[in-house]
Amino acid sequence: xxxxxxxxxxxxxxxxxxxxxxxxxxxxxxxxxxxxxxxxxxxxxxxxxxxxxxxxxxxxxxxxxxxxxxxxxxxxxxxxxxxxxxxxxxxxxxxxxxxxxxxxxxxxxxxxxxxxxxxxxxxxxxxxxxxxxxxxxxxxxxxxxxxxxxxxxxxxxxxxxxxxxxxxxxxxxxxxxxxxxxxxxxxxxxxxxxxxxxxxxxxxxxxxxxxxxxxxxxxxx
Ligand code: DX5
Ligand code: ZN
Numbered sequence: 001x002x003x004x005x006x007x008x009x010x011x012x013x014x015x016x017x018x019x020x021x022x023x024x025x026x027x028x029x030x031x032x033x034x035x036x037x038x039x040x041x042x043x044x045x046x047x048x049x050x051x052x053x054x055x056x057x058x059x060x061x062x063x064x065x066x067x068x069x070x071x072x073x074x075x076x077x078x079x080x081x082x083x084x085x086x087x088x089x090x091x092x093x094x095x096x097x098x099x100x101x102x103x104x105x106x107x108x109x110x111x112x113x114x115x116x117x118x119x120x121x122x123x124x125x126x127x128x129x130x131x132x133x134x135x136x137x138x139x140x141x142x143x144x145x146x147x148x149x150x151x152x153x154x155x156x157x158x159x160x161x162x163x164x165x166x167x168x169x170x171x172x173x174x175x176x177x178x179x180x181x182x183x184x185x186x187x188x189x190x191x192x193x194x195x196x197x198x199x200x201x202x203x204x205x206x207x208x209x210x211x212x213x214x215x216x217x218x219x220x221x
Contacts, residue, residue, distance in 0.1 A: 139176030148177025160190025
């Protein structure tokens with residue numbers, strides 16, 4: 001299994017977004033994670049289609065769009081047209097999850113489901129085989145720079161078992177508080193894709209940080 005590093009631009013310096021993205025691209029980042037927040041599902045506001053479109057022009061890397069919004073289907077068409085590669089939605093606010101996942105795929109994007117720390121894996125069990133990505137939140141979503149919740153490690157382990165048991169080929173991503181101290185344990189637990197915002201963009205040298213995170217996984221392989 002290979003390690004995929006997905007820096008979140010939530011903690012980037014937006015006045016230098018082009019440079020920040022070039023830095024992580026040079027460091028070998030695999031995806032760019034874009035946190036869309038609506039001030040309703042989570043207590044914070046960030047950005048929408050315009051920023052996705054802007055980032056699309058700045059890089060050829062896949063754009064991993066994490067939709068922390070109610071009624072996410074309202075934005076599928078615009079986000080797909082803006083160049084999103086993956087659209088990940090939250091079952092907590094997506095009662096018709098199967099239909100919504102199918103719609104994302106119809107639009108030519110990969111479809112993901114993200115689970116809050118308090119949401120059981122059962123929320124996706126029936127449709128695990130339909131997912132391209134399963135995202136385990138290791139903080140309560142809404143803000144960058146929060147502390148990793150330790151029992152997320154066991155949830156990642158059980159999520160890997162669920163994907164194996166259902167024959168799902170979904171990417172298993174973990175998001176929140178990922179840094180040099182925490183990444184190794186979630187990698188060993190079975191995650192393959194790691195979002196990191198604060199750890200990368202608040203570092204003196206974001207390029208070195210992306211490489212260091214990957215190295216931490218290699219060392220604990
Ligand atoms: C949290 C977001 C995360 C966040 C991660 O609501 O979904 O993607 O940017 O940030 P760090 O790595 O700073 O915890
Ligand atoms: Zn995120």
